[in-house]
Amino acid sequence: MLYLDNAATTPVRREVLEAMWPYLTGTFGNPSSHHTVGEAAAAGLQDARRRIARVLGVRAGDVVFTSGGTEADNLAVKGIALASMSRGRHLVTSPIEHEAVAESVDYLRRLHGFEVTEVPVDRAGRIAPEDFASTLRPDTVLASIMAANNEIGTVQDLTALGAAARSAGVPLHTDAVQAAGWIPLGLDRLGVDALSVSGHKLGAPKGIGFLAVRGAIPLEPLVHGGGQERGRRSGTENVAAAIGLATALELATAEQPEAAGRVAALRDEFIARVLQNVPGAQLTGDPGHRLPGIASFVFPGTSGEAVLLELERRGVVSSSGSACAAGSDEPSAVLLALGLPPEVAQTAVRFSFSAAVTAAELDQAASAVVASVAAVAGLG
Template identity: 85%
Template sequence: MLYLDNAATTPVRREVLEAMWPYLTSTFGNPSSHHTVGEAAAAGLQDARRRIADVLGTRAGDIVFTSGGTEADNLAVKGLSLAAIHRGRHLVISPIEHEAVAESADYLRRLHGFEVTTVSVDGTGRIDPADFAAALRPDTVLASVMAANNEIGTVQDLTALGGIARSAGVPLHTDAVQAAAWLPLGLDRLGVDALSLSGHKLGGPKGIGVLAVRGALPLEPLVHGGGQERGKRSGTENVAAAVGLATALELAEAERPDASVRVGALRDRFISRVLREVPGARLTGHPEHRLPGIASFVFPGTSGEAVLLELEQRGVVSSSGSACAAGSDDPSPVLLAIGIEPVVAQTAVRLSFTASVSQQELDDAASAVVAAVDSVAGIR
């Protein structure tokens, strides 16, 4: 089996499992307990926090551990907005945000009277900085723009958007869950004030995420209780998973410069062959400003689900898009936002890779895609 659905989840790396093991066995204490067993666990947690902060170019105190990327997005959008409600009730997002951001914004609209402005994207999924600037208002308390889209792979120009937001005095949050293994993540380098990550998208375990948020920004907690995470997220911390996330993030960051170039070249070769050999195939997302690890298409005249089943019969596992929307019969909002017709949007197929993917694997995958679409469409 060739697993090419890494945008949904990645296998846990062996180095990560080995780093976690002591905190699942001998160093099992509650990090809030004031005795030697608890203090040993607390030391491991604090070390993981520091290591993550180093990769993100921020302070350890700015790192909040969560249960994953979804909770990190919720905490960012709801927590930062509610803490600033005295300044205004206006949010700015894009139409291709992850459901965790989009639904958090809708929650604030429905229950707290916020107004949400959705900045349009072009046919490749990119935001025009001028449109973003025009959406910001004196009462805007937060803007949230995904660093790289999980369905089509498009990478935003966060540096430009961050400069605009900073000039307007508006905090900018980014969901960097998909970007983590491929793009530089420093808050200053990206020009953002808050950033969400998830462990299982980069070789870490499921059930752990991070919100990095600048300490100067007030943050209203969503989970109340014992006051863990400096009062920003109560609940006993998952020390082993936090250590695993720190290890996975460090490994990904060390490999990123070479992996991005190598996998990007393999991705381009793969995309070119599919577009050349599959009649009518269309690439979704930006042809250049896209993640190295995502190749996404629509195949008009087919059924995306049927193509996926054919691919699996040929030993290739992939998906139609976001795993968080699995089971929905509706066309992807992301594909609709970039102007793809609903009937065509339902033919989407996304293949996503890790840094270790080989040319042979992608050559085999391309052959499988060509054969699968031929079988479903019956056009060759």
């Protein structure tokens, strides 16, 4: 079985498991306990926090551990907005955000009276910096724009967007869940004030993530209780998973320069072969500004779900898009935002690669795509 759904989740790396093991066995204490067993766990947690902060170029205290990317997005959007209501109630986002951001924004609109502006995207999913800048107002308390889209792989020009946000005095949050491991991270590097990451996209376990947020940004906690994470996210921390996430992030960061270039070249060969050999196939997302590990298509005249089943029958596992929307009969909101008709959007198939993918594997995958689409279209 060839697994090409790494944008949904990745296998846990052996190095991560080995780093976690001591904190699942001997060093098992509660990091909030004031005794030697708890203090040993607290030391491990703080070391994980420092290591993540070093990668991002922030202070250790700017890293808030969460249960994953969804919670990190919720904490960023709701937490910053709710803490800033005295300044205004206007939010800026895009129509292609992950559900964790989109639904958090909708919650603020429905229950707290926020006004929301969606900056448009072009047919490749890119935001024009001038369009973004035009949406920012004196009462805008937050803009949230994802670094790279989880369905189509399009990468935004966050440096330009961040410059516009800073000029307007507006905090900028980015969902970097898919970007982590593929593009260099860092709040200053990307020009953002808050950044969300999820461990299970990087080779860490499910159920761990973090929000990195500049200390000067006001943040209202969503989870109250024992005051962990400097009062910004209560609940006993998952020490072992935090250490696993720090390990996975360091490994991915070290490997990123070589892996990104190599996988991007393989991706381009795969895309070219599919477009050349599948009649009517269309690439979705920006052809150049896209993650190395994502190749996404629509196959008009077919059923995307039927193509996925044919692919799996031929030994290739992929997806129709976001795992969070799996099972929905509705066409992807991301693809509709690009201007695709609903009937075409429902034919989407996404292939997402690990850093270890090989040319032979993508050759196998391309052959399977050609055969599967032909079978579904009644041509094979």
